Every structure is written in C-alpha cells, then in structure tokens.
Amino acid sequence: MAIEDRRERDRAARRQLIVTTARKLAEAEGWDAVTTRRLSTEIEYSQPVLYKHFTGMDQIADAVAVVGFDELATAIRAACTGADSPSDTLSRIAHGYLAFARENPAVYDAMFTRATSLRFADQETPAELVAAFAELRQAIGVVADEQDADSLTELFWAALHGLVTLGRTRRLRPDYESDRVRLLVNQFTDRQRA
Structure with a gap:
C-alpha cells in the first residue's frame, strides 16, 4: 500500500x-x-x-480555473472579515473581487472568458465553483428580503464581471472604480431601507 x-x-x-x-x-x-x-x-x-x-490545454485551463474559484472564494471570505454592515460587506466583496481579477488576469480569463467544459449551476459543478457562489450568496442573502437571493447573487456577480471586463478593456473611466462600486452596492442595499 x-x-x-x-x-x-x-x-x-x-x-x-x-x-x-x-x-x-x-x-x-x-x-x-x-x-x-x-x-x-x-x-x-x-x-x-x-x-x-x-486530455489537452482546455482541461489544463479548466484546472487553473478551478484553483482560481477556490482562491476567489477565499478572497471573498477574507473581504467580509470585519465588515460592520451589509453595505460594508458588499463593498468589501466588490473591491476584493475587482482586485482579484486585476491581480490574476489569466486565471480570471480561465474562470470566465475562455471556453470551458466546467459546469455552472449543475449537479456536476465543481465544489470550488459552488463555494465561490455561496460566499457571494451569503452576503447577498442578507439584503435579499423577499427576492430570490440566487438571482440577486447572479446579478451582483454579473455586474462585477462587467466592471472587470469593461475596466480591463479601458471602456470605463479608471479613476471612478470606487464610485461605481458604491453605486452598485447602493442598488442592492438602499432598496432594503425603502
């Protein structure tokens, strides 16, 4: 043995x-x-x-992506540490997410822009992908009220991905990232007070 x-x-x-x-x-x-x-x-x-x-490069890139999702889940979890409100939590997550994408561009590409055989929102979804989504969902769940927390999480994630993609291709004003994050977070937290 x-x-x-x-x-x-x-x-x-x-x-x-x-x-x-x-x-x-x-x-x-x-x-x-x-x-x-x-x-x-x-x-x-x-x-x-x-x-x-x-079997080939696509499978290797998928393996890199799985590692990236594990690291992203860890980064999101760390970003939440010390947050004192739902707004602060979402803001920290957003800034952490954007920093992760900026610091790991090739990994981010493997996770989100390269063709992949990885399954999302499926029974065969790797645990690392599920964990990354769960970290986001936990934070969004606090502000979801009666709305579908999974859909709100997908929307928040999509918005963050859009900020990453448009920022990387220089289609957004670079000095306004914090303003955009604040506006995004407000869209998720201000309606909770309404």
Whole structure:
C-alpha cells in the first residue's frame, strides 16, 4: 500500500506542477503561449506525461480555473472579515473581487472568458465553483428580503464581471472604480431601507 500511496502523491504533485506552470506562463505571456509542448519543456516531462493527467490545454485551463474559484472564494471570505454592515460587506466583496481579477488576469480569463467544459449551476459543478457562489450568496442573502437571493447573487456577480471586463478593456473611466462600486452596492442595499 505504501508504494501505491507514493505513486498517488507523485501523480498529484505532477498534476499540480502542470497546473501551476500553466498558470505562471499564462500570467506572464498570455494563454496563447501555453501549449502542451511549452509546458512539457518547462516542467521537463514529456508530452505523453501531460496527457496522462489532462486530455489537452482546455482541461489544463479548466484546472487553473478551478484553483482560481477556490482562491476567489477565499478572497471573498477574507473581504467580509470585519465588515460592520451589509453595505460594508458588499463593498468589501466588490473591491476584493475587482482586485482579484486585476491581480490574476489569466486565471480570471480561465474562470470566465475562455471556453470551458466546467459546469455552472449543475449537479456536476465543481465544489470550488459552488463555494465561490455561496460566499457571494451569503452576503447577498442578507439584503435579499423577499427576492430570490440566487438571482440577486447572479446579478451582483454579473455586474462585477462587467466592471472587470469593461475596466480591463479601458471602456470605463479608471479613476471612478470606487464610485461605481458604491453605486452598485447602493442598488442592492438602499432598496432594503425603502
């Protein structure tokens, strides 16, 4: 059994090395630079070894995305720490989300803009995706009142994604991010007082 355990640990370590290396290359040079040939050169394993772990680049990018969702859930959870009101919570989440996207552009692309085989809102949705949504939903649930908290969470998430996408492509005024976040948060919290 010890030999099997070691083989499984080695296999998991190789898989992690592939994902980590793909992520580093994508962040440094963009996803077009990440190929199985390049990865095999970078990690010093043959391409067939890569294919023992992943069927191709799309599956590798999906693995990077899953890691990204796990990190995003952690970032959202951390952003909520110390918040003193629903408005403060949503504001911290929004700023944390935007910072995550800014600091991890290739990971964000893997999560949201690249074609993917990952399933969302499905029984087969990876736990990391579910956890990221759950962190957002918990905060939105506080202000949802009688409205569908899942739909409100999807709307908040979509708005944040829009801010990321439009900001990255310089279609929004860069000095007004805080104003936009404040207005977005107000849309979710002011109606609670009405």
